[in-house]
Amino acid sequence: MRPLGASVWYVDLTKETWWREDVFPDEVAPFIGGSGYGWKIVADLLPPQVDPFSPENVVVINPGVLVGTRTVGASKTTAITKFPTIASEDNRFYVEECTGGGRYFGIGLKLAGCDHLVILGCSRRPVTIHVSDKGVELRDASNLWGRGIFEVTDELVREEGDDAGVLAIGTAGENLVRSALAIVDKTNSLGRGGLGAVLGAKRVKAIVARGTKGIRVADVVGFHRVSEELFNRALEWPRREHWIRLGLAAGWDTFKHTQYPGIWPKERWEELYGEKKRLESLDRVIACVSCPLSCRLRWVIRGGEFDGEAGLGSPYSKSATSGQLLGIEDDRRMLHLVTEANAHSGIDFYTTTRLIDFVTRAYEQGKLTREDTGGLELRRDYETYLDLFRKTAAREGFGDVLADGWMRLKKEFGLDPQDYWYGGICKGIDFIYDARPSRFHPLMMSFFTRPRPHHGGSHTRTNSLNKTLEEIREQVEHWGLPKEMVDRIFTETPYSGKFNVGRYTAHMEDMMRVKNALGICAMYTYQALMFADDMAKLYSAVTGEELTAGELVERGERISNLAKVVNVREGFTRKDDRPPEVWFRPMQTPEGRIELQDYFQMKTLTKEDLERCLDDYYDERGWDIKTGVPTRATLERLGLAKYAVSH
Amino acid sequence: MTSKSRDRHRVTGHLVVRPERCRGCRSCQLACSFARANEFNPSKSCIVLERDMRTERTAPVIKVLCCDLCDGRPACVDACKYDALAFVPASDRRIEYIEEA
Numbered sequence: 001m002r003p004l005g006a007s008v009w010y011v012d013l014t015k016e017t018w019w020r021e022d023v024f025p026d027e028v029a030p031f032i033g034g035s036g037y038g039w040k041i042v043a044d045l046l047p048p049q050v051d052p053f054s055p056e057n058v059v060v061i062n063p064g065v066l067v068g069t070r071t072v073g074a075s076k077t078t079a080i081t082k083f084p085t086i087a088s089e090d091n092r093f094y095v096e097e098c099t100g101g102g103r104y105f106g107i108g109l110k111l112a113g114c115d116h117l118v119i120l121g122c123s124r125r126p127v128t129i130h131v132s133d134k135g136v137e138l139r140d141a142s143n144l145w146g147r148g149i150f151e152v153t154d155e156l157v158r159e160e161g162d163d164a165g166v167l168a169i170g171t172a173g174e175n176l177v178r179s180a181l182a183i184v185d186k187t188n189s190l191g192r193g194g195l196g197a198v199l200g201a202k203r204v205k206a207i208v209a210r211g212t213k214g215i216r217v218a219d220v221v222g223f224h225r226v227s228e229e230l231f232n233r234a235l236e237w238p239r240r241e242h243w244i245r246l247g248l249a250a251g252w253d254t255f256k257h258t259q260y261p262g263i264w265p266k267e268r269w270e271e272l273y274g275e276k277k278r279l280e281s282l283d284r285v286i287a288c289v290s291c292p293l294s295c296r297l298r299w300v301i302r303g304g305e306f307d308g309e310a311g312l313g314s315p316y317s318k319s320a321t322s323g324q325l326l327g328i329e330d331d332r333r334m335l336h337l338v339t340e341a342n343a344h345s346g347i348d349f350y351t352t353t354r355l356i357d358f359v360t361r362a363y364e365q366g367k368l369t370r371e372d373t374g375g376l377e378l379r380r381d382y383e384t385y386l387d388l389f390r391k392t393a394a395r396e397g398f399g400d401v402l403a404d405g406w407m408r409l410k411k412e413f414g415l416d417p418q419d420y421w422y423g424g425i426c427k428g429i430d431f432i433y434d435a436r437p438s439r440f441h442p443l444m445m446s447f448f449t450r451p452r453p454h455h456g457g458s459h460t461r462t463n464s465l466n467k468t469l470e471e472i473r474e475q476v477e478h479w480g481l482p483k484e485m486v487d488r489i490f491t492e493t494p495y496s497g498k499f500n501v502g503r504y505t506a507h508m509e510d511m512m513r514v515k516n517a518l519g520i521c522a523m524y525t526y527q528a529l530m531f532a533d534d535m536a537k538l539y540s541a542v543t544g545e546e547l548t549a550g551e552l553v554e555r556g557e558r559i560s561n562l563a564k565v566v567n568v569r570e571g572f573t574r575k576d577d578r579p580p581e582v583w584f585r586p587m588q589t590p591e592g593r594i595e596l597q598d599y600f601q602m603k604t605l606t607k608e609d610l611e612r613c614l615d616d617y618y619d620e621r622g623w624d625i626k627t628g629v630p631t632r633a634t635l636e637r638l639g640l641a642k643y644a645v646s647h
Numbered sequence: 648m649t650s651k652s653r654d655r656h657r658v659t660g661h662l663v664v665r666p667e668r669c670r671g672c673r674s675c676q677l678a679c680s681f682a683r684a685n686e687f688n689p690s691k692s693c694i695v696l697e698r699d700m701r702t703e704r705t706a707p708v709i710k711v712l713c714c715d716l717c718d719g720r721p722a723c724v725d726a727c728k729y730d731a732l733a734f735v736p737a738s739d740r741r742i743e744y745i746e747e748a
Contacts, residue, residue, distance in 0.1 A: 069687050070677035103671050154700045162698040214686030287672035292728035294670050312703060
């Protein structure tokens with residue numbers, strides 16, 4: 001039986017060696033395990049200030065603690081690395097976790113007996129890393145280099161067997177495109193903002209995982225009792241029928257309001273990208289391992305220039321938003337871009353389409369000239385977009401500039417990312433949601449308080465519109481916080497509405513750390529199908545260590561603090577946690593003016609209001625309000641004193 | 648099918664697989680291995696999940712020599728939340744139809 005402790009597998013690409021270290025449970029437990037303990041590995045191993053593309057950068061891949069067991073939505077694997085997104089004008093880079101599901105990869109690692117895969121150094125030639133019962137093997141991948149993600153995955157699965165999990169990078173990762181991500185099992189993306197490029201710099205084309213070692217749980221009866229209850233909750237979810245028919249395409253009714261870019265009237269958007277349109281190309285919904293809801297999609301384009309082209313992933317919402325931003329009325333053309341990104345290059349769709357939107361407009365306005373683009377005319381048409389999309393992935397011509405992202409545009413052409421009109425930019429990367437149509441809720445705040453501006457799966461009830469204060473509070477009450485803390489979160493403030501967004505965000509982020517460490521999908525917390533106390537019960541049953549929701553969430557707080565101090569070492573402080581300027585410029589839309597407002601739309605929020613939210617956020621965390629850095633007292637309370645950084 | 652497994656199916660019943668409903672979540676494999684070996688381990692389950700790489704379609708295939716139908720309450724059927732697996736007890740008249748199909 002091996003439920004406790006952790007087996008950490010190190011691969012040194014430079015020396016072409018690997019070794020395994022088993023860690024005792026009492027060392028793992030304070031960090032939960034999974035990505036939580038992964039953070040400890042990173043904090044101890046990653047030297048500060050190294051370039052993300054240097055051999056000194058590390059990648060730690062952590063399947064969740066519950067992955068491989070049969071419980072609701074336990075499919076997530078989290079990778080931690082220093083991301084190559086240029087996060088500041090003085091070239092700082094954040095270290096963060098990114099998380100994604102899959103059917104074979106995460107469970108494959110666990111079944112091989114690997115709880116953490118630590119990738120060190122840099123290979124001289126392209127390689128694939130094979131993880132199995134026998135350990136780690138590096139294989140030459142020269143024949144795979146330069147090829148697309150799906151093609152490479154198919155080939156590796158054919159060699160290894162149907163149950164082989166594959167994480168692969170595409171040509172964008174090989175070319176060190178700073179937004180490039182990895183794709184897991186062909187259906188799930190992992191690590192926008194550059195995990196793919198970091199692996200590319202290490203010359204790792206793919207990681208293959210499969211194994212035959214079983215996964216046991218300490219308390220079988222308790223585990224099945226909790227799991228069955230959770231399965232039943234998911235099965236009884238009133239929206240399940242709609243959801244399993246459409247997968248992530250089912251989110252349109254919320255999405256069309258929360259992610260509205262404000263250019264077309266909503267009715268027109270509905271007609272071009274709404275649910276009916278989605279059904280025209282939707283072929284099938286695919287589940288991650290152990291998921292009774294399922295949301296991954298296979299689509300087939302019908303008619304038009306890409307007739308018959310099939311793709312995998314979750315294409316609809318991203319293509320709808322970027323389609324509107326770019327003015328592309330034929331959804332099939334946007335679906336094709338998603339296919340190219342997921343199946344071939346591994347370029348990040350959000351960042352790339354938004355950069356393209358930004359530069360083509362700048363060109364139109366004369367802020368970029370033909371001389372700047374190396375002779376390329378940046379027209380506002382699909383052919384140009386497709387060309388730029390491909391050139392970015394290949395770092396060809398002007399694509400080389402786009403491949404370095406927002407900060408390079410600023411440095412080279414004086415184009416300020418804060419002038420971009422949708423979503424907002426923080427720490428050098430674009431948010432996928434905009435707080436004006438979404439309203440200023442905790443997930444929006446975590447976009448700029450988290451070291452890496454991405455949601456990370458921190459969704460809670462407040463991500464949907466029109467939840468009651470009672471529904472919102474009910475979820476928070478399950479986090480196991482003392483009553484006075486919950487009361488403090490639900491105290492009305494003049495700067496964030498009926499609940500205190502800053503204080504809420506701090507605990508929500510801790511919950512996210514817990515969920516990712518356990519490997520639970522955000523769907524279940526978002527839709528209130530699983531609460532922190534359920535997670536505590538599952539964790540207790542699997543590890544045999546009895547603990548409460550409050551204790552589990554406190555471990556999440558420890559992980560949040562460790563993640564923060566690692567980034568303080570990189571020079572990140574309060575001055576980097578800036579809400580994007582665009583949020584304070586009202587959107588002028590055919591549906592009217594949309595301003596930044598609190599969740600219940602009681603008030604328009606100002607920059608000063610968000611500063612007050614930040615004060616509360618740091619205060620709630622026990623961090624210094626002026627610098628946004630964890631205080632020594634807080635780190636001592638969490639047993640992290642040795643990681644304290646004097647700033 | 649061996650005569651032993653044929654007898655078992657005659658007495659207990661049949662598993663019906665509807666591959667078009669399978670979404671690849673592998674819950675059947677995890678439940679089966681747990682019922683048999685007290686651990687989550689697809690390699691110890693009596694179900695192979697066939698995977699078509701072109702379409703990423705999956706289909707559970709039951710290893711008949713391995714499957715003992717959990718004495719009439721197959722764990723895989725319970726675990727499949729997409730109704731890709733069903734159990735028809737021997738008492739059900741449809742069994743003849745399934746055997747011939």
